[in-house]
Amino acid sequence: MEAMFDLDVQVKPTAKVEWWESSYTVLCSLTC
Incomplete structure (x- = not known):
């Protein structure tokens, strides 16, 4: 999962x- 995020950062940071x-x-709406 972390590796995918790193790849996304290099390819398209805005989308990430x-x-x-x-x-x-x-997550906040479910947990907060």
């Missing part, structure tokens, strides 16, 4: 950031 933000929002 957006994906991370959306995932973080979902």
Whole structure:
């Protein structure tokens, strides 16, 4: 999983950031 993230950072950082933000929002809505 970590390796995939590193690869995404090199290929398309913006897409990774957006994906991370959306995932973080979902996780927070479930756990916060």
